[in-house]
């Protein structure tokens with residue numbers, strides 16, 4: 001455990017995207033107790049709770065500047081609720097694969113932040129050769145039990161065998177305090193023929209602006225908040241170039257969705273969802289996430305990877 005109110009990094013005054021040195025506080029911390037790995041669970045329901053958020057005056061990037069050493073929480077993370085929602089997360093992974101195969105129909109796929117391997121499972125079913133990398137040893141073990149080729153750790157990893165035809169980074173980049181470095185490592189395992197796919201919340205989306213500080217992506221685990229401009233800049237600084245933006249849908253169980261929406265209701269209206277709703281998959285799109293397809297900047301501009 002550590003106290004997030006104590007700056008523990010000499011770079012806490014530097015923008016993690018553009019390296020600008022002028023950060024302004026836009027939202028004080030709403031964390032009221034020492035942090036632990038529980039706050040970093042994928043299914044954490046405490047929407048609206050974040051460390052202090054600062055905006056870079058130069059590029060507009062929003063970051064939790066004092067939360068810089070978060071990897072430790074992921075290494076010890078356990079999330080039973082995430083693992084029990086497999087059927088719905090496989091459905092979501094399949095939708096992502098349908099986007100990926102528009103660019104690459106086969107080859108080697110690296111999933112960064114692989115979790116328990118749902119995306120790898122669907123990629124294998126489509127004929128890709130897959131490897132995943134995941135910092136949580138608990139999530140890694142779940143993936144290994146499924147027989148998946150997952151490495152427990154973070155990039156760079158010497159046992160990887162680049163280049164990879166497809167590199168995926170799904171709901172990961174908002175969790176790291178060194179986004180340009182992570183994207184640079186990804187650029188390093190791509191060739192000029194490779195394609196990358198990332199998904200991250202869009203802090204400039206209408207849903208984010210309408211729900212304000214109660215937006216469901218404002219949570220402790222999210223230490224960076226991107227929009228179209230700042231994710232493009234982060235990619236650029238890592239030697240990458242976006243080639244397509246879209247709005248991915250989410251697929252969750254009806255029970256999970258109901259319990260999460262209930263946090264927006266007064267307590268007397270909150271009901272426990274019936275068990276039957278666990279088996280029902282609901283797709284919905286609030287148009288508040290970005291799916292970005294990217295390639296290396298050294299790829300000739302006229303080349304659309306894999307087509």
Ligand SMILES: [Zn+2]
Nearest residue numbers: 015018056059
């Ligand atoms: Zn900046």
